[in-house]
Each structure stands twice: as C-alpha cells, then as structure tokens.
Amino acid sequence: MTNHEQSATGDEYHDHIVPPSTYLAIILTLLFLTGLTVGAAFVNLGRFNIVVALAIAVLKATFVVLFFMHAKYSPKRTKLVIIAGIFWLIILLFMTLSDYASRVDYRGVRFPMSQNTGLVDTPRG
Amino acid sequence: MHRTGALYGQFKTLEQQKDTASLGMWIFLVTEVMFFGGIMLAYTINRHTYFHAFAMGSNTLSLKLGTFNTVVLLASSFTMAMGVWSAQTGKKQLLTMFLSLTIILGFVFFGVKYVEYAQKFHHHLVPGRNFDITYCVSNPSACPDIDAEDLAIERKEIDEAMEADPDLNAHAQLYYSAYFGMTGLHALHMIIGAGLLFWLLRNSFAGIYGPVWNTPVDIVGLYWHFVDIVWIFLFPLLYLIDRHK
Amino acid sequence: MSTASATSTGPALKLPEKNYLNSTYGIRSWLLTTDHKRIALLYLVTVTFFFFVGGFFAMMIRLHLLTPSGYLLSADTYNRMFTMHGVAMIFFFLIPSIPAILGNFLIPLMIGAKDLAFPRINLLSWYIYIIGGTFTLYSMVTGGLDTGWTFYTPLSTVYSNSAVAPAVVGIFITGFSSILTGLNFLVTVHTMRAPGMTWFRLPLFVWAHYATSVVMILGTPVVAITLGLAAMERVFGLGFFNPAMGGDPILFQHLFWFYSHPAVYIMILPAMGVISELIPTFARKKLFGYHFVAAASLAIAVIGFLVWTHHMFLTGQSTYAAIAFSFLTFLVAIPSAIKTFNWTATLFGGSISFDTPMLYAFGFLGLFLIGGLTGLFLGCLGVDMHVHDTYFVVAHFHYIMVGGAVMGYLGGLHFWWPKITGRMYPEWLARIAALVLFVGFNLTFFPQFVLGYLGMPRRYHVYPPEFQVYNVMSTAGASILAIGYLLPMVYLTWAAFYGKVAGNNPWPATGLEWTTASPPPTENFEVTPVVTWEPYDFHNRPELGLDVPGSRGPAGNPAVAPAHGDD
Numbered sequence: 001m002t003n004h005e006q007s008a009t010g011d012e013y014h015d016h017i018v019p020p021s022t023y024l025a026i027i028l029t030l031l032f033l034t035g036l037t038v039g040a041a042f043v044n045l046g047r048f049n050i051v052v053a054l055a056i057a058v059l060k061a062t063f064v065v066l067f068f069m070h071a072k073y074s075p076k077r078t079k080l081v082i083i084a085g086i087f088w089l090i091i092l093l094f095m096t097l098s099d100y101a102s103r104v105d106y107r108g109v110r111f112p113m114s115q116n117t118g119l120v121d122t123p124r125g
Numbered sequence: 126m127h128r129t130g131a132l133y134g135q136f137k138t139l140e141q142q143k144d145t146a147s148l149g150m151w152i153f154l155v156t157e158v159m160f161f162g163g164i165m166l167a168y169t170i171n172r173h174t175y176f177h178a179f180a181m182g183s184n185t186l187s188l189k190l191g192t193f194n195t196v197v198l199l200a201s202s203f204t205m206a207m208g209v210w211s212a213q214t215g216k217k218q219l220l221t222m223f224l225s226l227t228i229i230l231g232f233v234f235f236g237v238k239y240v241e242y243a244q245k246f247h248h249h250l251v252p253g254r255n256f257d258i259t260y261c262v263s264n265p266s267a268c269p270d271i272d273a274e275d276l277a278i279e280r281k282e283i284d285e286a287m288e289a290d291p292d293l294n295a296h297a298q299l300y301y302s303a304y305f306g307m308t309g310l311h312a313l314h315m316i317i318g319a320g321l322l323f324w325l326l327r328n329s330f331a332g333i334y335g336p337v338w339n340t341p342v343d344i345v346g347l348y349w350h351f352v353d354i355v356w357i358f359l360f361p362l363l364y365l366i367d368r369h370k
Numbered sequence: 371m372s373t374a375s376a377t378s379t380g381p382a383l384k385l386p387e388k389n390y391l392n393s394t395y396g397i398r399s400w401l402l403t404t405d406h407k408r409i410a411l412l413y414l415v416t417v418t419f420f421f422f423v424g425g426f427f428a429m430m431i432r433l434h435l436l437t438p439s440g441y442l443l444s445a446d447t448y449n450r451m452f453t454m455h456g457v458a459m460i461f462f463f464l465i466p467s468i469p470a471i472l473g474n475f476l477i478p479l480m481i482g483a484k485d486l487a488f489p490r491i492n493l494l495s496w497y498i499y500i501i502g503g504t505f506t507l508y509s510m511v512t513g514g515l516d517t518g519w520t521f522y523t524p525l526s527t528v529y530s531n532s533a534v535a536p537a538v539v540g541i542f543i544t545g546f547s548s549i550l551t552g553l554n555f556l557v558t559v560h561t562m563r564a565p566g567m568t569w570f571r572l573p574l575f576v577w578a579h580y581a582t583s584v585v586m587i588l589g590t591p592v593v594a595i596t597l598g599l600a601a602m603e604r605v606f607g608l609g610f611f612n613p614a615m616g617g618d619p620i621l622f623q624h625l626f627w628f629y630s631h632p633a634v635y636i637m638i639l640p641a642m643g644v645i646s647e648l649i650p651t652f653a654r655k656k657l658f659g660y661h662f663v664a665a666a667s668l669a670i671a672v673i674g675f676l677v678w679t680h681h682m683f684l685t686g687q688s689t690y691a692a693i694a695f696s697f698l699t700f701l702v703a704i705p706s707a708i709k710t711f712n713w714t715a716t717l718f719g720g721s722i723s724f725d726t727p728m729l730y731a732f733g734f735l736g737l738f739l740i741g742g743l744t745g746l747f748l749g750c751l752g753v754d755m756h757v758h759d760t761y762f763v764v765a766h767f768h769y770i771m772v773g774g775a776v777m778g779y780l781g782g783l784h785f786w787w788p789k790i791t792g793r794m795y796p797e798w799l800a801r802i803a804a805l806v807l808f809v810g811f812n813l814t815f816f817p818q819f820v821l822g823y824l825g826m827p828r829r830y831h832v833y834p835p836e837f838q839v840y841n842v843m844s845t846a847g848a849s850i851l852a853i854g855y856l857l858p859m860v861y862l863t864w865a866a867f868y869g870k871v872a873g874n875n876p877w878p879a880t881g882l883e884w885t886t887a888s889p890p891p892t893e894n895f896e897v898t899p900v901v902t903w904e905p906y907d908f909h910n911r912p913e914l915g916l917d918v919p920g921s922r923g924p925a926g927n928p929a930v931a932p933a934h935g936d937d
Binding site: 134135141144145148149152153155156157158159160161162163164166167170171174175178252253254292295296298299302303305306310 | 483484485486487488489549553554556557560561562587588589590591592594595596598599602606607608609610614615616617618621624625628
C-alpha cells in the first residue's frame with residue numbers, strides 16, 4: 001500500500017501553524033517569570049518559598065507545553081497522554097510522601113527516617 | 126517494509142504517519158516524566174529531612190550562572206519552536222539558522238555547566254570523593270575564585286547550619302548527590318538532544334523538511350522542550366533554597 | 371487458501387508458498403528484519419534461553435533444599451542461586467515472554483495492520499534486550515549476585531561483594547526494551563487499526579496488551595532511575611540510600627516497588643489476555659461480559675500502581691499508610707475477580723472441547739484463583755506480619771507467575787503455534803505434557819504454602835529438620851515440572867518442521883489472525899480487511915465452517931451438546 005496522501009495546501013490535518021508572534025509573547029513571559037522566581041527567592045516567605053517557586057515553575061512549564069509543544073492545538077488524545085503522565089507523577093510523589101508524612105513524629109524530627117511502631121518501648125531523646 | 130518517498134510501508138497516509146510519530150514521542154516523554162520523577166522524589170524527601178544541609182549546599186551554587194543557564198535554555202526552546210515554524214512554512218534557510226542557534230545555545234549551556242562542575246570538583250564538593258563542605262572556608266587559598274567577603278558569609282552560614290545539624294557534612298553529600306544526579310541526568314539528555322539536532326541540521330542542508338513533511342523536526346522539538354521543562358524545575362529546586370538569608 | 375479445519379475428512383492442506391518464513395533467506399534477513407513476526411521468533415529463542423538459565427538456578431535451589439543442613443551449597447552461593455533465579459525469570463523471561471513473543475506476532479494481525487507502528491524500534495527493542503541480557507549474564511558468570519532480585523540497599527550498594535554493578539546495568543538496559551515494546555503497542559493500537567476495527571471490536575488479547583503497555587510505560591522508568599541511582603551509589607558514592615550519609619533504605623524500597631508491583635501486572639495481564647482468547651474458542655461461545663473484561667484490564671493496570679507498599683508492611687513505614695495500602699490491595703483484587711467470574715460464566719452453556727490450549731486455560735483458572743486469593747491473605751496486615759518473608763509468599767507468587775502466567779504463555783504458544791509455523795503440534799503428547807506440568811507444579815508449590823504457614827523463612831539456606839518432608843515433596847515436584855517444560859520444547863520444535871499442516875483456521879477461532887494464511891505472508895493480509903463483526907461471534911460467522919460435517923463445531927461433533935443461544 002503506497003498511497004501518497006497530501007492535502008492540497010500541504011498541511012497535515014491538525015497541523016495548526018502557530019505564528020512567531022505567539023512564540024515571542026511566550027518567551028517574554030517565560031523570561032519575566034524567571035526573573036520573578038529569582039526575586040521571590042530573596043523574600044523570606046518561610047515555608048512558602050518552595051510553594052511559590054514550584055508554582056511559578058509549573059506555570060512556566062504549562063506555557064512551554066501548551067504553546068512551544070503545541071499541546072493547545074493537538075488532538076484530545078495528546079492532552080490525555082500529558083494528563084496521565086502528570087497524574088502518575090503525582091501518585092509517585094504523594095503516595096510515597098504520605099508514608100513519610102504520617103510517621104509518628106516522636107523525636108521532634110520532621111519526616112523521620114524510621115517509624116517507632118509503638119510495639120517496643122524505645123527510649124526518647 | 127518498503128518506503129516510498131517520505132511514507133513508510135506500514136502506513137497508508139502521511140497523515141497517519143505523522144499522527145503516529147507524534148503520539149510515540151509524547152508517550153516517550155511520559156516515560157521521561159516518570160524517570161525524572163523518581164529522582165525528584167529522592168530529592169523531596171531528603172530536602173525535607175535535611176533542610177539545613179540542602180540550604181547550605183544550594184547557597185554554594187552560583188545564582189548568576191544558574192539564572193544565565195535558565196535564560197539560555199528558554200531561548201533555545203524559542204529558537205527550536207521557530208525552527209519548527211520555519212519547516213512548516215517552507216522557509217528552509219531559516220530552519221537551518223534556527224537549528225544552528227538552538228545547538229549553539231545548547232553548547233553555551235554545556236560550557237557553563239562545565240565551569241560549575243569543575244568548581245565543585247576543586248572545592249571538594251563531590252560526594253564520596255574527599256567531600257568536605259568546609260573545605261573552602263578552612264583553606265581560603267585553595268579557593269581563589271571565592272572572594273573574602275563571600276567566604277566570611279559562607280563561614281557564618283556553615284557555623285549556623287552545623288549548630289542545627291551536627292552531621293552537616295554527611296547530609297550535605299545528599300544535596301550534592303541530588304545536584305549531580307539531577308543535573309547530570311539532565312545534561313545527558315541534552316547531549317542526546319544535541320545529537321538529534323545535529324542530525325536534523327544535516328538533513329536541513331539537504332532541504333528535505335518542508336510543509337509536506339517536517340515530522341522529525343516537530344518531534345525532536347517536543348523532546349528538546351521537555352528537556353527545557355526539566356531544567357525549569359531543577360533551577361528553583363537546586364539553586365534557590367533559602368536564598369533570602 | 372482453504373478455510374476448512376484440519377480434520378481427517380477435510381482436503382489435504384498445503385503450506386502457503388510464500389510466507390514470512392521463507393520470503394527472504396539468510397541470517398542477515400533475520401537479524402536485520404523489521405517484520406514483527408520474525409522479531410517475535412527472535413524473542414522466542416532468546417527468552418527461552420533465559421527461561422532455562424532461570425530454571426537452572428531453580429534446580430540448584432531445590433536440590434540444595436533436599437536436606438535441612440545445607441549439604442550442597444554454602445550460604446553465600448545459595449544467596450546467589452535464588453537471586454539469579456529471580457533476576458533471570460522476572461526481567462528476562464516473565465516480563466518479555468507473552469508481550470514480546472505473542473504480542474509482537476499477533477497484535478498487527480489481530481487489528482488488521484501490516485506491522486506495528488514502529489518496526490525498526492521493534493527490532494531495536496530486541497537488540498536492547500540482548501545487550502542487557504549480556505551484561506546480566508556477565509554478572510552471573512563472574513560470580514553472580516547475592517542481594518536478592520530486589521537489590522535492597524545498603525547491601526546492594528555498599529556491602530555486597532558480588533557483581534552488582536553489571537547486573538544492575540543489564541536490567542537498566544533491558545528496561546528500555548520493555549518501554550519501547552509498550553510504546554510500540556500503545557501507538558499501534560491507537561493509529562493502525564483496520565477500517566471497521568473499533569475499540570470494542572478488538573480482541574481482549576489486544577486490550578490486555580494495551581493495559582500492559584500502559585503499565586510498562588508508566589512504571590519501568592521508575593525502576594530505571596532507581597537502579598540507576600543504586601548503581602551511582604555503588605560506583606560513585608552518592609548517598610540517597612545509605613544510612614551512613616543520612617540516606618534512607620526505605621526510599622529505595624518505595625522507588626523499587628513502585629515499579630515492581632505493577633511489574634507483576636505486566637506479567638499476568640498478557641496471560642489473562644491469552645485466556646480471554648482461549649476460553650471462548652474452546653467453549654465455542656462468546657465471552658461473557660466483554661466490556662467488563664476490557665475495563666477490568668485497564669482497572670488492574672491503574673489500581674496496580676496504588677498498592678506497592680504492601681511489599682513493605684514490615685519495614686517501619688507509617689501504620690496509617692500501611693492501612694491505606696492494605697485497603698487498596700483488596701481493591702485491586704476486584705477486577706481480577708470480575709475477569710475470573712466472566713471466564714467461568716463463558717464456560718457455562720458452552721460446547722467445551724479439551725484441546726491442549728484449553729487444558730492450560732483450565733489450569734490457569736484454578737491456579738490463578740489460588741494464587742490471587744492467597745494474595746489477599748498477604749494483603750491483610752495481621753496475617754502478613756506472620757507470613758511475610760516466608761515460603762507462603764514464595765508459594766503465592768509462584769502460583770500466579772507459574773500457575774498463571776506460564777500456563778497462559780504455554781496455552782497461547784500451543785494455540786497460535788499453527789498460525790506461527792503453519793503446522794500442528796502432536797495433540798495427545800501435548801495433553802500429557804500439560805497434565806504432567808499441572809501435577810508437577812502443584813507438588814512443587816502447594817507444600818510451600820504449608821511451609822510458610824509453619825514458619826519456614828524464605829532465602830535461608832538451612833531450615834529446621836521438621837520441614838524436610840515438605841521440602842522433599844517440593845523438589846520432587848520440581849523435577850516433574852521440569853519434564854513438563856522440556857516436553858513442549860521438544861515437540862513444539864519438532865512440530866514446527868514435521869507437524870501436520872494446519873490450514874488457516876484449525877480450531878476454528880474468530881480472530882482476524884485466523885482469516886489469513888498459516889504462516890501469514892510478510893504483509894499479513896493480501897487485502898486490508900474491513901471488519902464488520904463483533905469479537906468472539908461464533909454464531910454469525912458462517913465462513914468459520916462451524917456447521918461443516920467433521921468440523922469442530924456443534925453440528926459436526928455428536929459427542930458434544932450444541933451450544934445454547936447467545937447470552
């Protein structure tokens with residue numbers, strides 16, 4: 001079977017061509033967000049520094065995925081693949097962290113590396 | 126399977142072929158997400174447990190070089206996307222130009238990384254190899270690239286961190302394990318990407334990519350953008366811990 | 371090509387003149403092939419090789435355990451035996467077997483395509499498997515590994531004196547073979563189906579492999595990074611898993627089991643897919659609850675990713691996490707149970723024939739049931755506390771892996787052997803071999819449930835003398851099991867060259883693969899099929915010849931009651 005099927009205009013059916021002006025807008029946004037990340041790092045937000053940093057990173061990644069990688073203009077199936085990937089990453093991170101986070105904090109250590117199950121008397125301190 | 130022009134024999138249409146290639150690359154990128162996800166998990170857990178060591182480690186990285194590299198990679202994503210646009214609109218010379226720019230930016234990134242890595246080796250900050258976080262502070266003459274003011278700040282930070290975590294030297298190795306592991310893997314992926322870009326560049330000289338067939342440019346682009354996204358996360362995670370001190 | 375079945379009253383059948391086996395000659399045409407059917411045969415040879423490597427180590431284990439006091443091997447050597455048995459069997463036999471052999475061969479045929487989406491990547495997968503296998507073999511011959519196939523740290527990264535690094539590198543590399551196969555299957559099923567082959571007309575074998583591929587794609591990269599980090603720790607001194615640097619061995623276990631639990635679903639889902647093909651064919655009846663079985667395959671793939679900590683209940687993880695994962699472990703049994711009910715319901719009112727593939731299917735049903743139920747025992751926190759790391763666990767997973775996956779593999783090999791080679795295997799010899807295998811298997815592994823319950827730990831080279839009876843029974847069973855494996859190897863090879871010519875559809879069965887010649891031509895179908903029928907629809911497919919006298923359908927077999935109407 002050797003059909004050459006080329007559409008009259010030479011574009012593939014879902015090949016929405018993103019104009020350079022969009023790319024320019026996106027790269028400027030990304031550069032701005034980079035500056036924002038660095039700036040925010042110098043503000044003392046305590047535990048929220050990491051939250052802000054990751055939130056900005058997620059935003060940057062979203063712009064890259066949607067526009068540079070054309071996900072916005074891709075078929076639904078592509079979007080499903082992307083969401084599945086992110087969802088599985090979240091399973092890996094959150095379910096493992098749930099183990100560490102729910103360990104009984106018996107030495108004043110956050111995320112202790114081992115759990116006192118309470119079956120054996122362990123001296124404190 | 127025989128090939129007729131751009132169409133491989135197992136496909137019926139170019140459209141089906143492109144659809145297939147694109148889906149294949151996206152699924153491959155999902156595997157990469159899980160691959161990096163594993164080391165991200167290791168990073169997350171260790172950062173929480175040994176925050177002081179991680180903060181200490183992060184502050185020994187050059188913020189200037191890290192930010193510069195981030196900008197370089199973002200720019201390379203821009204030039205890559207423009208390369209795909211050039212192929213889609215049949216501007217073959219622009220395509221060659223943008224591919225070349227992307228490669229050049231990639232090599233700038235490698236150059237900066239090399240400088241950073243060399244510095245770590247000099248300062249005894251490689252886990253397992255005579256690791257000593259106090260090396261530069263204890264031997265200022267061995268680290269001429271850090272000026273006296275910064276060394277004083279570092280000495281103070283180390284003292285504070287040691288108070289909070291007496292095992293700082295051991296735990297700091299975990300930070301550098303994360304640093305070398307994550308940036309090393311990232312660099313490996315970039316090297317592969319650079320190789321793919323060279324292949325595209327060579328083909329672009331022959332003028333084979335255009336509006337009818339530009340699939341390889343498109344899917345290498347997807348890969349390159351993904352590698353950029355990994356760095357978008359690595360930068361704050363490694364360079365921006367507790368910088369407000 | 372004749373579509374009549376290969377019966378004594380049918381016309382004499384001939385092999386098709388040009389098929390994928392003889393279309394080109396020479397070793398280069400095989401080693402550089404991109405034909406999915408030839409690649410499947412390349413895998414068959416290499417996977418079988420590793421099966422015998424793993425079997426050799428199994429033999430050493432069982433021989434050693436004949437006496438309680440360790441007469442044959444030192445403790446250190448014994449550790450290497452069970453480790454390499456696990457590594458060879460899991461990574462080089464069970465994970466590739468059905469997908470890389472039967473999946474590769476059949477998926478394009480079943481969906482009406484000429485080949486997979488990425489034929490060259492398919493060949494690359496095989497070469498990657500070879501390279502990974504070579505590294506691991508190198509590790510085996512230079513002294514082997516003693517860490518257990520689970521590579522727990524810090525034994526594997528710091529303290530072990532065995533050849534950990536080459537083995538870990540080998541498995542890392544082989545993982546990419548798995549990833550690329552899964553990627554190929556996923557894309558193929560999405561983009562390469564023939565006209566009319568909608569999702570719900572796909573055979574359940576394809577659904578099973580789709581689900582398996584989802585697991586391969588999402589899970590394998592995690593074990594890749596885990597083993598990569600372990601290798602870097604061993605070689606370069608990184609410290610994530612090393613307590614001396616503040617690292618956490620449990621982190622290794624989390625990362626390791628995040629893949630290795632779904633990996634067991636990679637091993638069983640394809641076998642379930644085979645069973646879903648065998649039972650309708652040999653009960654001559656549409657599969658009960660097709661949609662549920664398809665959905666259950668996907669459910670197993672997804673929920674299977676949420677249960678991994680049940681391998682770590684006794685490690686000091688959070689009790690709350692343990693409770694949550696125990697609950698999820700119970701949940702993952704449900705889709706498997708749905709499938710088992712549906713297979714059984716298919717049998718009800720069917721016209722059952724006891725050909726060899728069906729014998730394997732029956733074996734699967736019973737043994738997978740036992741293996742699956744004992745998995746629930748292990749998912750109970752209270753029970754697991756007592757039987758964790760005992761032979762109870764060993765028996766549980768062998769019932770699923772051998773009683774389930776290997777039975778599915780052998781049943782599938784027999785069922786599709788006529789399609790692959792064009793020739794039938796000797797039926798009576800095959801039935802005897804299947805029975806030998808079944809008896810040998812149960813004699814080997816049932817005593818191990820008892821041993822585990824009584825408290826014999828696994829991975830120990832000595833045991834209390836009161837356990838010797840069961841161990842001897844187990845070893846005796848293993849010898850019988852070995853015969854059960856050797857017989858098919860011999861007669862299937864013989865049959866490939868000298869068996870009776872089978873014709874397109876000897877059973878007859880309803881899949882698209884049976885509408886083309888046996889063996890198929892290189893391009894699979896002379897004309898791209900257009901699908902208008904539902905799967906397993908025996909009653910509306912007159913071209914299958916079920917009503918021809920002498921055929922294997924109800925009208926031609928007076929000893930068998932006619933099938934009831936459609937459910």
